[in-house]
């Protein structure tokens with residue numbers, strides 16, 4: 001009974017704070033580890049907003065953190081490469097409004113673009129019969145062209161927001177699936 005209650009109860013995470021102050025991050029990390037909660041979150045404005053800063057913070061505290069508990073980067077994931085960098089420096093979990101917020105504003109992730117996304121509102125896409133990203137297996141890319149999505153966006157058609165969000169979320173999931181450590185899992 002106790003076991004069943006434990007497995008169904010929410011997992012409480014403590015949050016490491018301290019901004020870009022190395023001494024405060026280390027002090028906070030030691031305090032959080034001492035609480036011995038199920039998971040550890042790393043928060044603050046830097047995390048996810050500034051990826052160089054995020055990696056630097058993790059380099060200060062990663063030796064303090066237990067290997068057997070999930071490490072959660074709060075508010076991280078505005079583009080696929082951010083997620084790769086976060087996993088490489090030791091994070092296991094993320095959350096971010098960016099994939100769907102960007103989608104609703106016409107910014108669609110595209111691996112061919114140096115910025116990792118295209119702005120579907122631009123007129124260059126009005127006649128473009130390609131999918132958003134020809135490496136993507138999402139229903140939006142399998143079914144609709146950039147030209148059609150450009151048309152939907154310009155018309156403020158509600159369908160656009162759904163199709164665009166499906167694509168950006170699938171790109172994020174696929175980014176993680178394609179990492180070597182997650183293949184064949």
Ligand SMILES: [Zn+2]
Nearest residue numbers: 136138141167
């Ligand atoms: Zn897609």
